[in-house]
Amino acid sequence: MLIIKDILLQLLFIIVPVLLYKNVWLDQKKSKQLGIKSWPVILLSSLSVIFCMSFPIYTDSGMRFDLRSIPLIITILYGGYIPGIFTSVVMIGYRIYLGGDGIPVALIAFSVYSILPFFLVKRWYGLSFRKKLALTMLMGFIKESVAVMTTAILLFTKNLSLEAIYDRLVPIVNISYLYILTIGATVYLVEFIRESYMIRIQIERSEKLNLISELAASVAHEVRNPLTVVRGFVQLLREETNPKNYEYIKLVLTELDRAEWIISDYLNLAKPQGDVMSRVELTHIVSETTALMSSYAVMNGVEIVTRAEPGLHVISNPVKLKQALMNLMKNGIEAMTEGGSLHVTVEQANSSVVIVIRDEGEGISPEQIRQIGLPFYSTKEKGTGLGLMVTCRIIEAMQGTILFESELGKGTQVIIQLPAVH
Structure with a gap:
């Protein structure tokens, strides 16, 4: 019964930090990317390692074991280099502080099982769930195999009988089964929490989009009709009014056109995206979009540089895809107030096609990147945020992903990834 109590304590020390993963590990400000905050990871992982080593599993033969390497491996994989290195230092330092005959075995095992996680x-985040589970269980198998073999060698050097060596190795092998199952279960729990968190974020975003869509469908048509009438009468007045008022009438028509453009974005938002899908060559779509945007680029002193691999196909709505690319190119051109180059790249990446649109503008802050795609958020003085919102919906409807990367003073890069069709 004592060994069961020790095992349950070890599992508690490992599971509690994982259960705090969503509330403590995850950086709420980076919810779209599920970023990791370093200091809570270092603190929780170090405490988990220390507790595992302080309350080990004792066997009937007097040998002791612990599962300290599980929180270490999880920390390296999900927290990154810095939390992993700090936790490793804590683990090694505390093991040396405890002393005993097992320090060489612990150091040898650490040098083996920590290589693959680093x-x-x-x-790591790009791997599928099955690969993550298989790799972590493989790490557990390697770690335990090294521990068993190293212990066996040390026992042989002590000139013990084969029966005595066997009696001491059996508990280690049994603990190894527990170790492999525990590390697999821990990764499964972490991935389950991450997936649930991502689904919640997507649901919240979908609710906002549906709300805007309903608003657009109910208001846009009613507003567009009187605007059309007003525009028509203003054009008639222009022919009869005093030439001194031409500038005022021109300003009125410009603002009416802007209102029409905003309403068109609302209507695009309300319509279901990607309703007519077909197999299209992406290089051709990008070339047509670049040609359409070339005059606007010249007006703003921007050169569009295109590099596209031929023969790349995706399943898409060509009209909607052009609209999304035009929105992104237009934003990139307008971001370069002093001119520059807009780089558009299309290339194959495994089973996907990647479109990269990079400008040389002022860039945007991380806080602004997190707000991209939300209703009514825009960095432009007269922007509504609906253009990028529509763009994100178009890409998502095509089973693709869109990622924004930027650095102040160095420009912004938009990465679109769409499933490739061979």
């Missing part, structure tokens, strides 16, 4: 840090 190697996978950059690509």
Whole structure:
């Protein structure tokens, strides 16, 4: 019964930090990317490691084990290099402080099982759930295999009988099964929490979009009709009015056109996106969009530089895709108030096609990036935010993803990823 109590304590020390993952680990300001805050990760992981080592599992033969490496591996994979290094230092330092004969085994095992997690840090979030689960269980198997073999070698050097060595290795093997199952269950729990959190964010965003769509459908048509009448009468007045008032009439027509443009964005938002899908060549779509935007770019002193691989196809609504690309190119051109180059790249990346639109403007802050795609948010003085909102919906309707990266003073980069069709 004592060994069951020790095992339950070890599981408690591992699971509690994971259950705090959503509320403590995740940076709420980076909810779209599910960023990780370093200091809570370091604190929780270090405490978890220390408690696991302070209250180990004791076997009937007097040997002791712990699952300290599980929170360490999880920290490296999900927290990154800095939390992983700090937690490793805490673990090694505390193990040396505890002393005993098992320090060489602990150091050898650490040097083996920590290599793969550090190697996978950059690509970890891009892996599928099955690959993550398989890799973590493989790490657990490697770690326990090294521990068993190292312990066996040390026992042989003590000139113990084979029976005595066998009796001591059996508990280690049994703990190894528990270790592999526990590390797999921990990764499963973390991924479940992450997926639930992402679904909640998407639901909240969908509710906002549906609210705006209903508002657009009910108001846009009613507002557009009187605007059309007003515009018509203003044009008639222009022919009969004093030439001194031409500038005023021109200003009125300009503002009416702007109101018409805003209403058109509302109507685009209310319409279902991607209703007619077909197989299209992406290079051709990008070339047509670039040609349409070239005159606007010249007016703003911007050069559009295009590099596209031929023969890349996606399932898309070509009209809607052009609209999305035009919105992004227009934003990039307007961001370069002093001119520059707008770089548009199309290339294959595994099973996806990636479109990158990069400008050389002033860039935007991380806080502004987090607000992109939300209703009525815009960095432009007269912007409504509906253009990017519509663009995000178009890309999502095509089963794609859109990511904004920016650095103040160095410009902004938009990365669109769409499923490739061979």
